[in-house]
Amino acid sequence: MKVGTGYSRVLPSREAAGRAAAQALEGSDLRPAVTFVFTTEGYDQEQVLDSVRSEVGGSRVIGASGAGIVTSEGIFEDGVCVMVIAGPGIEAVTAIEDFRPEAPGETGKRLGHKLLAAKAATSGTVFVFPDGLAGNIALMLRGLYDVLGPDFKYAGGGTGDNLRFLKTYQFTESGVASGAVAAALLTGVTVGTGVGHGWEPVGSPLVITRAEDKFIHEFDERPAFSVYSERLGGIEPARFPEYGLRHPLGIVDAAGRFIIRDPLRVLPGGTLELVTEVPPRAVAYLMDGRMERLAEAAREVFRAALSTAGEPGFVLFFNCISRILLTRGAVDDVRIGREATGPAVPVAGMLTFGEVGAYADVPLFHNKALVAVIGGQPR
Amino acid sequence: MTDRTAELSVLYEIAAFDFSGSLDDLFAELVEKSSRIFGARRAILVLPGVGRESFTWGFSRVFPTGAADYVRQNESSPEAFVREASRKRCSLLLYLEKKGGFAAAEVRLLNILTGRLVETIERKHGESLLLQKSLELEAVFKALPDLYFRFDAEGTLLDYQAGTQSSLFVPGASTEGGSGSLLGKNVQEVLPPAAGRRSRAAIKNVLWTKSVVSVEYSFPSNGRQQFFEGRYLPLPGDQVIAVIRDITERKQAEEHLRHLSIHDSLTGLYNRSYFNEELHRIAHSRYKSVGLILCDVDGLKLVNDTLGHAAGDRLLRAAAEVLRSSFRGNDVLSRIGGDEFAALLPNVTETIAQKACRKIASAIDVHNGSHSEVPLSLSAGFAVSSAPPFDMNDLFRRADNDMYREKLHRGQSARSAIMQTLKQALEARGCVAEGHYDRLQHLVSMLAKSLGLPERTRTDLRLLVQFHDIGKVGLSDRILHKGGALDAEEFAEMRQHAEIGHRIALSAPDLAPIADWILKHHEWWNGQGYPLGLSGEEIPLASRILAIADAYDTMTNGRPHREAMSSKEAVKELKRCAGTQFDPALVKKFLSVLRKIDVRDQA
Numbered sequence: 001m002k003v004g005t006g007y008s009r010v011l012p013s014r015e016a017a018g019r020a021a022a023q024a025l026e027g028s029d030l031r032p033a034v035t036f037v038f039t040t041e042g043y044d045q046e047q048v049l050d051s052v053r054s055e056v057g058g059s060r061v062i063g064a065s066g067a068g069i070v071t072s073e074g075i076f077e078d079g080v081c082v083m084v085i086a087g088p089g090i091e092a093v094t095a096i097e098d099f100r101p102e103a104p105g106e107t108g109k110r111l112g113h114k115l116l117a118a119k120a121a122t123s124g125t126v127f128v129f130p131d132g133l134a135g136n137i138a139l140m141l142r143g144l145y146d147v148l149g150p151d152f153k154y155a156g157g158g159t160g161d162n163l164r165f166l167k168t169y170q171f172t173e174s175g176v177a178s179g180a181v182a183a184a185l186l187t188g189v190t191v192g193t194g195v196g197h198g199w200e201p202v203g204s205p206l207v208i209t210r211a212e213d214k215f216i217h218e219f220d221e222r223p224a225f226s227v228y229s230e231r232l233g234g235i236e237p238a239r240f241p242e243y244g245l246r247h248p249l250g251i252v253d254a255a256g257r258f259i260i261r262d263p264l265r266v267l268p269g270g271t272l273e274l275v276t277e278v279p280p281r282a283v284a285y286l287m288d289g290r291m292e293r294l295a296e297a298a299r300e301v302f303r304a305a306l307s308t309a310g311e312p313g314f315v316l317f318f319n320c321i322s323r324i325l326l327t328r329g330a331v332d333d334v335r336i337g338r339e340a341t342g343p344a345v346p347v348a349g350m351l352t353f354g355e356v357g358a359y360a361d362v363p364l365f366h367n368k369a370l371v372a373v374i375g376g377q378p379r
Numbered sequence: 380m381t382d383r384t385a386e387l388s389v390l391y392e393i394a395a396f397d398f399s400g401s402l403d404d405l406f407a408e409l410v411e412k413s414s415r416i417f418g419a420r421r422a423i424l425v426l427p428g429v430g431r432e433s434f435t436w437g438f439s440r441v442f443p444t445g446a447a448d449y450v451r452q453n454e455s456s457p458e459a460f461v462r463e464a465s466r467k468r469c470s471l472l473l474y475l476e477k478k479g480g481f482a483a484a485e486v487r488l489l490n491i492l493t494g495r496l497v498e499t500i501e502r503k504h505g506e507s508l509l510l511q512k513s514l515e516l517e518a519v520f521k522a523l524p525d526l527y528f529r530f531d532a533e534g535t536l537l538d539y540q541a542g543t544q545s546s547l548f549v550p551g552a553s554t555e556g557g558s559g560s561l562l563g564k565n566v567q568e569v570l571p572p573a574a575g576r577r578s579r580a581a582i583k584n585v586l587w588t589k590s591v592v593s594v595e596y597s598f599p600s601n602g603r604q605q606f607f608e609g610r611y612l613p614l615p616g617d618q619v620i621a622v623i624r625d626i627t628e629r630k631q632a633e634e635h636l637r638h639l640s641i642h643d644s645l646t647g648l649y650n651r652s653y654f655n656e657e658l659h660r661i662a663h664s665r666y667k668s669v670g671l672i673l674c675d676v677d678g679l680k681l682v683n684d685t686l687g688h689a690a691g692d693r694l695l696r697a698a699a700e701v702l703r704s705s706f707r708g709n710d711v712l713s714r715i716g717g718d719e720f721a722a723l724l725p726n727v728t729e730t731i732a733q734k735a736c737r738k739i740a741s742a743i744d745v746h747n748g749s750h751s752e753v754p755l756s757l758s759a760g761f762a763v764s765s766a767p768p769f770d771m772n773d774l775f776r777r778a779d780n781d782m783y784r785e786k787l788h789r790g791q792s793a794r795s796a797i798m799q800t801l802k803q804a805l806e807a808r809g810c811v812a813e814g815h816y817d818r819l820q821h822l823v824s825m826l827a828k829s830l831g832l833p834e835r836t837r838t839d840l841r842l843l844v845q846f847h848d849i850g851k852v853g854l855s856d857r858i859l860h861k862g863g864a865l866d867a868e869e870f871a872e873m874r875q876h877a878e879i880g881h882r883i884a885l886s887a888p889d890l891a892p893i894a895d896w897i898l899k900h901h902e903w904w905n906g907q908g909y910p911l912g913l914s915g916e917e918i919p920l921a922s923r924i925l926a927i928a929d930a931y932d933t934m935t936n937g938r939p940h941r942e943a944m945s946s947k948e949a950v951k952e953l954k955r956c957a958g959t960q961f962d963p964a965l966v967k968k969f970l971s972v973l974r975k976i977d978v979r980d981q982a
Contacts, residue, residue, distance in 0.1 A: 105407070138411070139407070142407075142410060142414065142436070145437060146436050146437060146438075146439075148439055149437055149438060149439030150420040150421070150437060150478070151439070205384075205388055207391065252384075252385045252388045253385070253389070253416045253417070253418070254385065254386070254389050254417050254418075254484065254488060255385070255418070256381075256385040259415065279392070279411060279412070279415065281391075281392055281396070281397070282392050283388035283389075283391050283392055359418060360418035360420065360477065361418070361420035361478055362414040362418070362419075362437070364414075364415060
């Protein structure tokens with residue numbers, strides 16, 4: 001297996017993409033089976049794709065815009081990052097589907113059918129990049145899973161636009177889209193995945209007594225913001241974004257693991273809008289993030305991924321932007337990853353708006369999490 | 380986070396499991412919880428007896444065609460959780476699968492989830508059935524014209540629903556403000572007193588007997604008396620449902636049928652059936668006396684045969700009106716036969732009965748004075764019985780005999796009156812040319828005299844002249860007054876006048892002797908006439924005489940569609956038709972009579 005990465009932070013879109021792709025292809029005479037492209041807001045996505053394709057030829061391309069790019073030299077708020085993967089037996093197919101907010105499950109199913117129509121695989125790794133501003137991504141993932149099943153691994157993240165929340169992009173070699181979900185099915189590579197966050201519950205539980213989609217109207221039969229504010233000793237609505245960043249909600253499962261939900265803003269009437277849907281009538285906890293726990297969580301993610309990856313050949317990072325905003329300077333997930341896999345292993349990725357990763361077999365949609373995909377050769 | 384805390388949190392979420400949409404929504408919720416909370420990677424839910432019986436998730440293209448069979452085959456797998464649960468109306472089979480299997484604590488929680496699931500489905504099923512029944516009921520109420528009310532034990536209106544009507548048939552009910560104007564009021568406040576009392580009584584009765592009670596009531600509404608049938612049914616909680624149907628039309632139909640069953644449809648008087656019942660009733664009554672007057676319309680058959688049944692019916696209705704005006708309100712006046720009427724008069728004397736008969740006669744005179752087309756003639760007879768119990772058969776027999784005597788006395792003059800009326804009617808219709816009968820009389824008399832016919836025959840011939848075309852009263856004006864030649868259909872109708880005239884003559888004793896001549900006055904000497912196709916001397920002499928004289932007078936005096944000929948031309952025509960249409964010997968004789976008339980006239 002041959003893997004190459006490259007990135008560029010120059011402003012001209014074609015030049016940045018071309019440089020990144022050329023760098024990734026340097027020293028490799030194999031035609032890539034798949035090319036990952038991650039960009040940030042500010043680039044002309046069509047030009048980026050066009051430029052990359054002109055470098056990688058007939059390779060399948062899967063990519064997305066995000067809040068930042070992840071490279072072996074760190075995380076950057078702007079730039080184009082490319083990873084190419086080639087090798088005997090390594091194949092990839094891609095698909096893109098418009099995200100229908102009124103039928104997210106159906107969207108996932110159609111995406112799954114498209115992938116299997118392109119390649120009748122019975123196992124592999126599915127990389128999923130839904131528009132982070134679209135509808136119920138968790139439900140979309142369950143639809144995708146219903147078609148593909150537990151014999152595939154799942155990873156990816158919601159696409160972003162540097163927290164402007166205006167428009168994000170998803171692309172395959174067939175073109176650039178917005179309000180869609182792009183996916184690639186990679187076979188012929190041994191892959192290990194890990195997902196984690198490190199946030200811990202504080203205080204007693206909050207019962208979500210009234211919620212709908214991304215909106216929590218009430219905790220404990222009372223206006224949601226009032227209860228949230230009380231738990232934190234009283235906060236002004238104007239300061240909610242900063243508190244919300246530090247104190248997300250966590251919903252526990254039977255194994256004691258939490259899935260995080262990021263509060264985004266307060267609405268009139270005390271309703272909290274979150275980044276992602278919350279299950280109604282669930283029990284939530286206010287979460288707190290100690291840096292050492294966040295760092296340990298990152299290490300656990302890489303341990304989990306390495307346990308099934310074999311000899312690591314590449315690392316793909318899907319790291320939540322809100323996690324990075326908090327941990328910057330205190331926790332370096334890229335360094336933790338390189339420590340786990342070795343400094344020579346190619347690294348690429350993006351800062352996502354929600355992450356796709358599975359604790360067990362089924363892909364869930366996380367917030368404030370780190371998803372690592374380590375591809376390698378069997379030992 | 381301790382295991383216990385996590386378990387409690389999950390327990391709450393499971394206990395609060397609910398769904399508000401379809402079974403697809405329920406399964407989606409189940410998949411969300413089982414995959415997120417428990418890490419389940421596959422799920423099957425089987426719901427026997429439900430429209431879509433099974434739901435699956437996570438099976439990829441390996442789709443189990445028989446979901447229940449798959450569950451049975453894999454229920455022993457250590458990675459499977461399988462539970463069956465049932466309630467009154469539904470049951471389910473749940474299959475979940477997790478890599479490595481479910482922990483004991485998870486199994487405990489999943490058991491609780493399964494129970495919650497089946498309870499939720501049961502409740503939703505019940506709600507769905509209830510909603511469906513409610514919608515069906517609403518549709519039924521909308522389709523039916525009935526009204527529905529719900530009352531409490533005191534008769535207070537709790538709810539109502541009108542069917543297709545906007546009015547509730549409640550006098551004074553206001554539709555302003557919708558249902559608020561009626562709800563909370565007592566039924567006796569809402570309905571008129573009598574109807575309200577009946578309704579209130581029905582409510583009490585229903586709650587006492589716990590069974591259906593039906594009542595009818597009526598009150599004026601929308602300018603007429605309206606009838607309602609209410610069916611009152613008990614409800615739990617001491618409430619009553621009343622379904623009210625407007626039966627006004629039904630009542631009217633019943634009344635109409637009742638009326639028809641005892642009344643004669645043509646005249647509006649009581650019919651024979653009712654008359655017989657009254658006979659029976661009066662026979663056993665406490666009246667001191669009873670009188671019976673029987674009346675018979677004279678010449679009805681003649682009128683029906685000549686002027687048609689419509690004219691006959693008019694005569695009968697006229698008779699009924701005359702009789703109505705002649706009797707008291709409590710006298711039972713009936714039409715008991717085709718042309719027979721009867722009046723039962725309780726508590727009368729013979730004097731009163733006689734007076735009634737005279738009153739009938741006066742009323743007839745008044746009627747005939749203003750209705751000249753067909754004179755009304757009634758023969759009436761009466762009998763009175765003063766000794767209860769009354770022998771009604773004897774009474775009827777005596778009245779009938781008295782009526783028959785009267786009829787015999789009146790018979791001939793009545794028919795003659797009708798005959799003259801018919802002749803006048805024919806002339807009034809312009810069917811007879813002016814002076815035709817006089818000229819014809821003259822010609823026929825001259826010819827009969829020249830033939831040496833006896834006086835009696837000559838008298839009958841004179842009668843024949845007057846009535847030979849009496850049968851034309853039965854023909855339509857279209858035929859009688861047609862400007863040109865008649866077509867085949869019209870001629871066939873015209874030919875009937877010979878037979879009609881024959882029947883008319885037979886019914887009048889004065890004309891009976893000449894009935895046969897009237898029948899055959901259009902026969903031809905050569906057999907090509909009508910109606911019988913007789914020839915030669917088979918045709919009565921009188922008919923042959925009339926035919927020649929009638930033809931000559933018609934030719935020389937013209938018809939509406941043909942100009943008159945000269946005598947010379949008419950003679951020529953008679954000669955031409957002698958031996959075919961006319962008796963040749965009679966033609967010769969007639970011509971010699973004509974020459975004599977001419978000579979005399981010139982002289």
